Structures are given as C-alpha cells and as structure tokens.
Amino acid sequence: MIAYLKGDFVQKTPASVYVDVNGVGYEVLISLNTYSKIQELDKGLLHTVLIIREDAHIIFGFFEPSEKEMFQQLISVSGIGASTARMMLSYLKPEELARAIVHSDIKTLEGIKGIGKKSAERLVLELKDKLSKHPVETNISPLKNNSLQQDALNALIALGINRTAAETAIKKTLLSEPNLLVEELIKKSLRIL
Structure with a gap:
C-alpha cells in the first residue's frame, strides 16, 4: 500500500497530477x-x-487525510x-457529503451524476452511523486559473x-453565470448533465 507521495507536482489538471518522487513520476487521480x-x-x-484492478494499478490522491478517509x-x-x-468528492466537499449522508438527504445525493435513488439510500444506510461518530471538516480555497473552460472540460x-455533452453543459453554465471559478463551473455543469 502506498500511504502518501511527497514530491514535485510536475503537471496538474483538475482531474490528475503527476508527482515526481526522487525521479519517479506517479500519475495520481x-x-x-x-x-x-x-x-x-x-x-x-x-x-x-492504491486501487489494484486486473488491468491497472490506479493511485488516488488527496490533499487532506479527511478527504482520503x-x-x-x-x-x-x-x-x-x-x-x-x-x-462525489468533486461534486460536494467532504463535509457536505458527510452532512447529506448523516441527515439522510437523499435528494442531494441523487443530484450527483451516477448516483440514483437506490445508491443514495445505500450510502445513507451503510455510512450514516460511521459518519455521525467521525465528522469530516475541510475547507476549499478559491481557484485562480486562466484556462477555465479547458480545465473544466478536462x-x-x-x-x-x-x-x-461536457462542452454543451459548460457553455450553458457560462451563459447564465460567466464569472465562475473552475470548481463551481464543473459542479454547475454536472448539474445540467
């Protein structure tokens, strides 16, 4: 198991980062x-x-231990x-997600792309007690990026x-709210899809 990676962030996108650890580059989602x-x-x-599948070894990375948890x-x-x-963690902050699960807010969970009513109910059923005992608290800093549309699209x-579909959703979102940060643009575009 790889518990953490510490190194240079060589290439960053909203979906992945390449981390150079003593000359070895890791792609981290x-x-x-x-x-x-x-x-x-x-x-x-x-x-x-680290998720090991039959066809790939995939590393998911998190800035804060609470998001990893x-x-x-x-x-x-x-x-x-x-x-x-x-x-789910791209759509909602970890503490918002925890709050939705703890308060059995099925509507909020269903609003996430790929989560239907049954999945939302299963999340509440299986995680409500665990998350009630261990609340999650983090904050997201504002984004500053020149290639807003491209980062959102990527x-x-x-x-x-x-x-x-992604390009269409981004254009529709920017028509109604042109001054969004990339994170908000992605979230609002996800709601349109």
Missing part, C-alpha cells in the same frame, strides 16, 4: 477538492489510496466504485462525461 488545494503549489504531499468510506459501500467516489471528461 484527484478530486476537484484536492485540485483547489494544490493548484498554486509546486510540490507537496498527497495522501493516497471519506473516499475510503465511500468505496466501502456496495455499488460505489473509485471513479464514482471521486465524482475534469468532466476525466470523470467519464462525454466530450460533446
């Missing part, structure tokens, strides 16, 4: 929450979860895979959204 924390950093530490809680639920958990595609 990240959520928007983590991206918002590292976008201005040249190096740092990411808490990681939430990710691990989410993937422990039957029917919630690593990609869906990352989508993030949506990395989350499994069709390119054409």
